[in-house]
């Protein structure tokens with residue numbers, strides 16, 4: 001494998017507004033002190049659009065707030081497996097009518113373009129019981145199907161159960177921060193879904209992600225950050241923002257044997273197609289900077 005080429009990565013910064021970050025959390029506390037400064041810097045640092053993903057009702061509402069404030073931010077709304085609510089006794093509870101009403105209300109917002117992030121997380125012992133996680137995922141896959149919305153799927157150490165539910169409900173959407181095998185990626189592609197790869201694909205131990213990046217059809221790959229988490233090498237462990245996606249793009253392009261520019265354009269088209277948005281191409285030379293406007 002070639003050495004990681006920082007200069008090639010930095011080329012991504014030269015073209016303003018061309019990248020779609022398909023997964024970020026700008027509602028997170030990590031951006032509390034300088035959220036607007038960071039967001040307003042993104043366009044000139046390469047990023048033209050962001051899908052901000054909620055992880056519970058409150059953060060989904062904040063995602064919609066950001067989407068109202070910035071016309072180039074879109075929102076996904078949903079309940080993440082680690083954020084499943086508890087009942088009065090403190091036990092994790094199943095979804096009910098009030099959850100349906102709340103999620104339907106959020107999903108009806110014109111800038112709510114996906115349901116997410118939703119999924120299964122079997123990594124932590126402290127996570128809700130698996131059957132409760134599966135019930136919440138099935139419930140939200142049904143809601144997404146009713147509304148014809150794509151989904152943003154979180155799958156950590158739960159590949160078999162995730163794939164089983166995706167094959168049952170056959171949603172449109174993406175499995176984000178994909179950590180499964182190339183065989184699972186092929187199944188996800190067969191369902192017509194997308195595979196999201198982010199900073200984790202640049203890590204030294206990213207053997208599976210590298211294999212997946214190499215085998216994916218060009219029209220099935222999405223670029224993402226998961227900001228403020230998952231900063232790519234050489235920023236691993238630092239706070240991530242969407243502009244660092246250029247480093248991920250450079251690494252993925254290297255793996256796939258294409259230029260970062262081609263990969264960035266392809267992934268932007270893919271994200272637009274998934275979310276039902278028209279593709280865009282900023283004027284040559286940078287032009288105006290819509291992201292700098294609130």
Ligand SMILES: [Zn+2]
Pocket residue numbers: 023024025053117226
């Ligand atoms: Zn996320």
